[in-house]
Amino acid sequence: MNKKSASAFFTPAVAISCIILAAVTIISLFAPLIAPYDPTATDLSATMLYPSREHLFGTDQTGRDIFSRMLFGGRTTILGAFAIVLFSMAVGIPAGLISGYFGGFADKLLMRITDVVISFPTLLLAFIFVGIFGRGLHNSVLAIGIVYIPMTARLTRSLTLSEKNKGYVEALKTSGCPTRKILFLQILPNCIPTLSSQLTLDIGYAIIDLASMSFIGLGVKLPECDWGAMLEESRNLIFTRPLSALAPGIAIAVTVISINILSDGVQRYIDPTRRKLKRSVLRFG
Amino acid sequence: MKKRGGLASYILGRIAAFVMTLFAVSLLIFFLERLSGVDPVAVVLGGKRANEETIALLRERFGLDLPLWQQYLRWVAGMLRGDFGLDFNYQQPVWSLILPRLGITLPLILMASLITVAVSVPVGVVCAVKQGKAADTALSALCLAGVSCPGFFVSMLAIAVISRIAPSVRFTGSFSGFSGMMERLLLPAVCIALGMIALGARVIRSKMITELDSDYVLFARAGGISERKVVFSKALKSCIIPYSSVMSIQIGSLLVGAVTVEEVFSLQGLGSLLIDSIQGSNYPVTQAITMITVFFFLLLTTAVDIIIAAVDPRVRKGEASYE
Numbered sequence: 001m002n003k004k005s006a007s008a009f010f011t012p013a014v015a016i017s018c019i020i021l022a023a024v025t026i027i028s029l030f031a032p033l034i035a036p037y038d039p040t041a042t043d044l045s046a047t048m049l050y051p052s053r054e055h056l057f058g059t060d061q062t063g064r065d066i067f068s069r070m071l072f073g074g075r076t077t078i079l080g081a082f083a084i085v086l087f088s089m090a091v092g093i094p095a096g097l098i099s100g101y102f103g104g105f106a107d108k109l110l111m112r113i114t115d116v117v118i119s120f121p122t123l124l125l126a127f128i129f130v131g132i133f134g135r136g137l138h139n140s141v142l143a144i145g146i147v148y149i150p151m152t153a154r155l156t157r158s159l160t161l162s163e164k165n166k167g168y169v170e171a172l173k174t175s176g177c178p179t180r181k182i183l184f185l186q187i188l189p190n191c192i193p194t195l196s197s198q199l200t201l202d203i204g205y206a207i208i209d210l211a212s213m214s215f216i217g218l219g220v221k222l223p224e225c226d227w228g229a230m231l232e233e234s235r236n237l238i239f240t241r242p243l244s245a246l247a248p249g250i251a252i253a254v255t256v257i258s259i260n261i262l263s264d265g266v267q268r269y270i271d272p273t274r275r276k277l278k279r280s281v282l283r284f285g
Numbered sequence: 286m287k288k289r290g291g292l293a294s295y296i297l298g299r300i301a302a303f304v305m306t307l308f309a310v311s312l313l314i315f316f317l318e319r320l321s322g323v324d325p326v327a328v329v330l331g332g333k334r335a336n337e338e339t340i341a342l343l344r345e346r347f348g349l350d351l352p353l354w355q356q357y358l359r360w361v362a363g364m365l366r367g368d369f370g371l372d373f374n375y376q377q378p379v380w381s382l383i384l385p386r387l388g389i390t391l392p393l394i395l396m397a398s399l400i401t402v403a404v405s406v407p408v409g410v411v412c413a414v415k416q417g418k419a420a421d422t423a424l425s426a427l428c429l430a431g432v433s434c435p436g437f438f439v440s441m442l443a444i445a446v447i448s449r450i451a452p453s454v455r456f457t458g459s460f461s462g463f464s465g466m467m468e469r470l471l472l473p474a475v476c477i478a479l480g481m482i483a484l485g486a487r488v489i490r491s492k493m494i495t496e497l498d499s500d501y502v503l504f505a506r507a508g509g510i511s512e513r514k515v516v517f518s519k520a521l522k523s524c525i526i527p528y529s530s531v532m533s534i535q536i537g538s539l540l541v542g543a544v545t546v547e548e549v550f551s552l553q554g555l556g557s558l559l560i561d562s563i564q565g566s567n568y569p570v571t572q573a574i575t576m577i578t579v580f581f582f583l584l585l586t587t588a589v590d591i592i593i594a595a596v597d598p599r600v601r602k603g604e605a606s607y608e
Contacts, residue, residue, distance in 0.1 A: 079357060098501060112309075115302070115309075116306060116309045116313060117305045118408055119310060119579055119582065119583055120310070120575075120578075120579060120582075121537055121538035121540070121541060121542060121578060121579070122538040122541060122542040122558075122580040123533075123541075123542075124541050124575060124578055124579075127541075127559065127560070127563055128314065128317060128318075128563065128571065128575065129317075129320070130563070131563035131564065131566075131571065132317060132318065132320055132321040133321070145436055204433065208435045211435060212435060212437065212545050213550070215435075215437050215545055216544055216545055216548055216556075216560055217560065217564070218560065218563070218564075231437065231438065231441065235441065235549070238441055238445050238448075239445075239448055242449075244444040245441070245445070246438070246441060246442060246445060249434075249435070249437075249438035249441060250438075250441065252434075252438060253430070253433055253434045253435075253438060255433075256433035256434070257429060257430055257433040259433075260429055260432065260433050261429065264429075
């Protein structure tokens with residue numbers, strides 16, 4: 001990235017989003033070091049405290065420190081979302097590359113399987129998986145990850161289709177380069193710009209989906225906590241202590257908004273049709 | 286007669302795909318449920334003790350004495366007659382559990398969809414026409430926030446704010462009469478609609494900006510057609526296709542997708558019945574709701590795809606797609 005294009009990418013909004021996301025990531029990685037209290041430790045002599053220096057966000061009905069729970073909840077939500085997207089990439093990208101490059105039976109099979117998975121709207125399939133294999137963070141991550149695979153696989157496949165007929169692939173083939181290397185060292189790197197924009201977006205969706213699962217009681221189970229489960233627990237505080245009740249939701253919203261701004265920025269940067277827009281404004285004055 | 290790229294063959298292909306997908310989904314859901322290893326008889330008994338005869342009787346009643354593939358065929362044959370069998374908890378027809386839930390979820394979806402279409406199209410058009418100006422910047426920022434906030438958070442926020450401003454508003458009224466129902470469903474519908482409005486407006490905005498930059502719009506303008514006509518009768522037409530494609534997926538997902546918002550407003554919709562049935566291993570109900578939801582989703586998206594193909598020949602020839 002040279003100087004000029006870097007300034008085109010880092011608009012003020014994108015820069016602020018990057019700072020927020022960096023902060024959220026660092027906090028979730030180091031939550032155990034930062035958190036002043038054990039997020040699961042109850043203290044019945046200190047329930048429903050208002051925010052103070054000891055308890056930055058106050059305490060909940062069982063005297064747990066809300067600030068510490070926010071940090072650990074964020075850790076679960078953010079790392080969970082990353083795990084979901086990584087899992088969908090680990091399966092979806094190779095599947096998409098192979099089916100796009102070789103075509104034929106493997107391709108048809110992949111497309112039919114993805115058709116079936118995609119015909120389950122939103123998280124229905126994830127709900128059913130968790131119902132069968134049990135609740136908990138690991139199963140929720142796997143279940144949502146499975147729902148995400150088809151879209152990643154299809155995107156990779158369509159990118160591979162447009163790459164594989166280009167001259168450089170022909171040249172590599174005739175020069176005897178092994179197919180494995182063509183796929184993963186030549187075609188894949190050319191798919192990464194478009195994939196990265198989509199996968200950034202997917203992390204945002206994964207945060208919302210994981211929180212939704214926990215919110216309706218099919219996600220994490222005690223003593224695990226994430227922002228969705230916290231929001232569910234604090235529902236009855238909505239009239240008396242709205243700020244404490246809504247804090248996990250605000251955290252979700254701020255994180256996902258930042259991710260979407262970043263993804264928009266990445267897309268603007270890599271997509272030439274978006275860059276043309278400026279010229280059109282000039283043309284019509 | 287049937288040439289390649291003809292509308293009739295496209296429709297037939299889509300209907301065949303529709304039936305095949307439903308079949309595959311029915312197989313998947315039926316055999317997935319059996320993987321859990323929970324004994325249906327234990328669910329039916331719900332912890333009560335029973336002697337051998339009762340258990341045998343129950344097995345016969347629910348068809349559990351048959352081999353698995355026969356159970357599957359019985360289930361599919363029943364569905365084709367519109368019969369989803371008996372549920373495990375109350376031993377009642379599954380339909381009698383589902384119908385009252387649909388009576389809440391369907392009006393909710395309908396209201397949310399109407400609100401979405403009524404608001405998102407004008408917002409998207411305004412953003413595109415005023416591209417880069419203050420109105421666009423403000424509305425686009427709101428839309429970005431709208432697509433980023435989960436529905437249940439928006440709902441809780443709405444309750445918190447409204448209860449501060451107008452303490453007299455009740456969020457959990459009765460369902461007495463039409464007006465009572467509207468009163469109860471309006472706020473949840475708005476909360477569901479907000480996310481879809483944001484998404485729809487973004488689709489319209491980005492498509493409209495490309496269209497307003499295209500040659501045919503340039504020629505229309507050069508020919509002296511008023512800007513209002515250019516926007517509404519020329520450019521907007523092309524936006525409707527990707528818009529309806531995105532919206533059919535969104536609305537089709539709501540049957541179960543509305544569950545988080547229903548939960549916040551304590552609405553006993555289809556989603557909460559699904560969650561209960563999943564948590565209670567009540568397979569017949571889970572299976573029935575899955576099939577109904579997938580059917581509704583496929584019906585909506587297939588219908589919209591066919592309409593799009595009828596309008597735009599490039600789609601059915603595979604030269605363009607709006608996914």
